[in-house]
Amino acid sequence: MKFFLTFIFSLYISHATAAETIQMAITVDDLPVHGALPQNTNRLQVAQKMTEVLKKYKIPEVYGFINAGNIEFQKNDLEVLKTWRKADYPLANHSYSHMDLHKSSVEDFQNDILRNEKWLKELNSDLNWKFFRYPYLREGDTIEKRNSIRQFLNNNKYQIAQVTVDFEDWAWNEPYARCKNKNDTKSIEKLKKSYLEHADQILDRSVKITNHLFKRPVKHILLLHIGAFDAEMLEDLIKLYQKKGVQFISLSEAATDEIYKIDPGVVGKWGAELPYQILKSKNIKLKDIGADTLAFPATEYPEEFLAGFCK
Numbered sequence: 001m002k003f004f005l006t007f008i009f010s011l012y013i014s015h016a017t018a019a020e021t022i023q024m025a026i027t028v029d030d031l032p033v034h035g036a037l038p039q040n041t042n043r044l045q046v047a048q049k050m051t052e053v054l055k056k057y058k059i060p061e062v063y064g065f066i067n068a069g070n071i072e073f074q075k076n077d078l079e080v081l082k083t084w085r086k087a088d089y090p091l092a093n094h095s096y097s098h099m100d101l102h103k104s105s106v107e108d109f110q111n112d113i114l115r116n117e118k119w120l121k122e123l124n125s126d127l128n129w130k131f132f133r134y135p136y137l138r139e140g141d142t143i144e145k146r147n148s149i150r151q152f153l154n155n156n157k158y159q160i161a162q163v164t165v166d167f168e169d170w171a172w173n174e175p176y177a178r179c180k181n182k183n184d185t186k187s188i189e190k191l192k193k194s195y196l197e198h199a200d201q202i203l204d205r206s207v208k209i210t211n212h213l214f215k216r217p218v219k220h221i222l223l224l225h226i227g228a229f230d231a232e233m234l235e236d237l238i239k240l241y242q243k244k245g246v247q248f249i250s251l252s253e254a255a256t257d258e259i260y261k262i263d264p265g266v267v268g269k270w271g272a273e274l275p276y277q278i279l280k281s282k283n284i285k286l287k288d289i290g291a292d293t294l295a296f297p298a299t300e301y302p303e304e305f306l307a308g309f310c311k
Helices: 002-019 043-056 069-073 075-086 106-124 143-155 169-181 185-214 228-243 274-281 302-306
Strands: 022-031 063-066 091-093 220-225 246-249
Touching (some): 022 043, 022 075, 022 228, 063 106, 069 075, 069 106, 075 091, 091 106, 169 185, 169 220, 169 228, 169 302, 185 220, 185 228, 220 228, 228 246
Parallel strands (some): 022 063, 022 246, 063 091
16 A cells, blocks of 8 residues: 555656646847946856856757847957857847837838848858847837838748746846946845846746646747856756756747747837737736736846845
């Protein structure tokens, strides 16, 4: 009897573990330049550190979404893109100048996308670079603008690289640079703790939302940025996600999920991950599915919590 119960319990644990597997692709925005840098740190060092960690953990096909306009201002930053490619990771389109569609005309935005292609063809010609990610995740402040750009992307054979998991990692880079410059190790430890806590909770929320919407596990896409603190925290972040049952997959595989064919057709002041757009299209609020609270210190908006660090 004891053996039978042990056997049943082991089957339950095995089933639970399998059920909790989360498939997710990592993507990285704003190559070659993102956020503030601490003293004695450069963009190339950030790229080298990130790619070394990604290779160490065998993370497949991590797309770097580029704004090639930055190369015009600082030629040395081209080495960041070359480093990404030397690590056998592909590049894709994030617009030439990180243009905000909500503040731009359709024509200007289209031209900004096309202007980026010169560098994608030169650095990435042997791989599929026809993924596009909207800067700020803003897809248009009017339905006409939204539809026009979507049609343009379709005509030019782009697939939108949507996002399902975004914990606003970018918000930690500036306070980290300030604290690093002041050698404030106590504050840096607080930054590290809050970064991982928020990443943990936002993944849980994203899974809860997508499970509610689609009644099945989906292939998630994580948004990160090429920042100094991201490079510092990437290994710990990967370890955290692995403990939570994340299986890392390529963007090409994640993008085959049927959810990425959905156009929620919503507009608003801010950009948003795809699941949030779908919630809005269905008039479902986070509180309706019990996903409206986080235990993040002070506020669920990290830039507000982080603003006072090392000022």
